[in-house]
Amino acid sequence: MATPSLTAPNVVVAKAVSKRFGERLVVDQLELQVPAQACFGLLGPNGAGKTTTLRMIYGVTRATSGTIRVFGMDIDRHLRSVRSRLGVTLQQNVLIESLSPKENLRVFGRYHLLREPELSRRAEELIEFLDLRSHANVPVRQLSGGFQRRLAIALSLMNRPELLILDEPTTGLDPAVRLVLWSRIRELRAAGTTVLITTHYMDEAQRLCDTVAIVSSGKVIDAGAPAELIAGRLAPETVELDCTPEEEAALLDGFGGTNRRLRIGRRLMLYVDDESGLIERIRGYDRGDRRSVIVRPTNLEDVFLALTGASLEGGS
Amino acid sequence: MSVSAPYAIAVWRRNAAMYRRTWKWNILPNFFEPVFYLFSIGIGVGAYVSEMGGMSYIAFLAPGLVCVATMNGASFEVTYNIYVRLIFEKAYDAMLTTPIEPDDVLAGEVLWAITRASIYGGCFFVVLALFGLAPLPSSLWVLLVIPLTGLLFAAIGIVFSLRIPNIDLFSFYFTLFLTPLFLFSDVFFPLEERLAAPWLWVAEALPLLHPVRLARASFSGEFSPVVVGDLCYILGASIILLSLARRSVRQRLTN
Numbered sequence: 001m002a003t004p005s006l007t008a009p010n011v012v013v014a015k016a017v018s019k020r021f022g023e024r025l026v027v028d029q030l031e032l033q034v035p036a037q038a039c040f041g042l043l044g045p046n047g048a049g050k051t052t053t054l055r056m057i058y059g060v061t062r063a064t065s066g067t068i069r070v071f072g073m074d075i076d077r078h079l080r081s082v083r084s085r086l087g088v089t090l091q092q093n094v095l096i097e098s099l100s101p102k103e104n105l106r107v108f109g110r111y112h113l114l115r116e117p118e119l120s121r122r123a124e125e126l127i128e129f130l131d132l133r134s135h136a137n138v139p140v141r142q143l144s145g146g147f148q149r150r151l152a153i154a155l156s157l158m159n160r161p162e163l164l165i166l167d168e169p170t171t172g173l174d175p176a177v178r179l180v181l182w183s184r185i186r187e188l189r190a191a192g193t194t195v196l197i198t199t200h201y202m203d204e205a206q207r208l209c210d211t212v213a214i215v216s217s218g219k220v221i222d223a224g225a226p227a228e229l230i231a232g233r234l235a236p237e238t239v240e241l242d243c244t245p246e247e248e249a250a251l252l253d254g255f256g257g258t259n260r261r262l263r264i265g266r267r268l269m270l271y272v273d274d275e276s277g278l279i280e281r282i283r284g285y286d287r288g289d290r291r292s293v294i295v296r297p298t299n300l301e302d303v304f305l306a307l308t309g310a311s312l313e314g315g316s
Numbered sequence: 317m318s319v320s321a322p323y324a325i326a327v328w329r330r331n332a333a334m335y336r337r338t339w340k341w342n343i344l345p346n347f348f349e350p351v352f353y354l355f356s357i358g359i360g361v362g363a364y365v366s367e368m369g370g371m372s373y374i375a376f377l378a379p380g381l382v383c384v385a386t387m388n389g390a391s392f393e394v395t396y397n398i399y400v401r402l403i404f405e406k407a408y409d410a411m412l413t414t415p416i417e418p419d420d421v422l423a424g425e426v427l428w429a430i431t432r433a434s435i436y437g438g439c440f441f442v443v444l445a446l447f448g449l450a451p452l453p454s455s456l457w458v459l460l461v462i463p464l465t466g467l468l469f470a471a472i473g474i475v476f477s478l479r480i481p482n483i484d485l486f487s488f489y490f491t492l493f494l495t496p497l498f499l500f501s502d503v504f505f506p507l508e509e510r511l512a513a514p515w516l517w518v519a520e521a522l523p524l525l526h527p528v529r530l531a532r533a534s535f536s537g538e539f540s541p542v543v544v545g546d547l548c549y550i551l552g553a554s555i556i557l558l559s560l561a562r563r564s565v566r567q568r569l570t571n
Contacts, residue, residue, distance in 0.1 A: 083414055159414070
């Protein structure tokens with residue numbers, strides 16, 4: 001605390017946080033630091049404890065042990081003041097279906113005690129910002145899923161939050177809507193909002209997040225910038241092919257060019273700094289009967305699988 | 317954490333905003349149901365009853381039915397409607413991402429249930445007045461009894477709603493609790509003329525009895541000291557039940 005820092009202070013600091021529901025340990029000694037004005041991703045499979053972690057950060061779930069400070073304040077003791085400065089988009093849209101987007105925004109704004117003229121002004125700004133104008137006065141139940149999701153995000157922005165928490169913001173949305181949402185999230189971040197996002201879409205995390213923490217069984221198993229995680233855990237290039245374990249053994253016998261590989265069923269992924277030697281080797285092994293081989297940049301999905309999913313073996 | 321009035325009002329305003337959209341459709345059944353009872357039993361059955369409690373049967377029936385309409389209004393609100401907001405609409409999950417606390421949710425919902433109940437009871441009272449069945453001005457006292465009845469049945473219903481595991485149990489609440497109250501709380505016949513003394517003491521436990529007695533006193537303009545007991549029952553029971561509800565609402569909304 002005493003050491004002066006050149007970077008902005010952390011908006012969320014979780015220390016040794018655990019949460020137990022009965023016998024089940026959902027969050028296990030979790031450590032988390034969300035830097036101000038950054039986009040921070042909490043990644044993990046379903047059931048990893050992401051939503052519980054978020055709920056503890058905005059104070060609806062109480063940690064069994066450990067401390068959580070948001071904006072430098074203990075969440076248990078300063079609940080109302082912390083919540084007045086943050087916005088949360090829940091995994092499931094919570095909208096009043098019989099009311100229009102404009103009316104929903106006004107109802108939600110009152111939860112933050114906004115009054116006229118600010119209430120109407122803010123609703124109008126968000127209708128503009130999230131492209132809700134075309135159906136601003138139509139009952140929500142008539143709107144598409146993408147429109148409803150944009151409205152749900154607009155609701156959580158009514159109080160101009162310093163910290164925006166998004167729980168799986170783009171799950172189930174079509175690609176065009178996802179792109180729009182990503183660009184809005186980037187704009188918010190550029191304007192100084194700290195964004196804390198959970199997702200199991202690794203491409204989303206890689207595109208949006210400055211820092212990610214990979215969570216599995218309630219623990220942070222790795223954290224850092226996406227590119228650093230990829231470089232540190234695997235290698236920049238990935239070569240993907242289908243083969244049996246026997247073929248794999250024969251193919252890679254005595255090959256020193258790969259340091260990591262991952263198998264899921266018949267699919268083998270090899271992580272290399274330079275793919276050319278490996279491709280040559282595969283072609284040589286296949287002779288005339290060339291199998292399909294994909295070469296692509298390694299992404300967070302690979303890191304995620306390596307850390308949580310399939311077995312990852314060290315190279316020969 | 318204690319309740320904060322501005323946040324409770326924000327919760328109330330959510331429900332009011334929804335109701336503004338639908339009141340035209342909602343208010344009609346509220347209006348007609350007690351009117352049907354009044355005509356069927358009051359005029360139909362009443363034709364065979366020369367008098368009850370020293371007045372015509374329909375005049376005897378009128379004040380009790382005001383309380384029944386109010387009880388039903390509050391009860392629907394804090395059972396089915398709260399359950400829908402809690403489980404299906406997840407409205408409270410969204411509220412708890414803002415500075416609103418579980419106590420504010422409870423206070424806002426109770427206020428809203430009183431409002432809905434007062435709309436039910438108030439509409440029926442207007443009907444009675446139009447038919448000349450509400451002696452004015454003394455029966456205007458019932459306009460104070462209506463919100464108190466709403467409070468009592470909001471408190472009872474909310475405790476029940478927060479403690480049941482599924483929505484099917486509401487039919488028990490209506491058929492095994494509210495219906496007998498409706499039938500045995502001095503609405504249709506004077507209990508003290510039909511029950512032996514020891515049973516009258518047992519009947520004092522019935523929550524609807526007390527509002528009905530207050531309404532009857534309002535209509536007759538004769539307030540005996542018993543009304544103090546009725547008021548104490550309504551306020552005391554509401555306070556006890558709402559303090560139980562405070563704990564339940566926190567348990568249901570946070571963990």
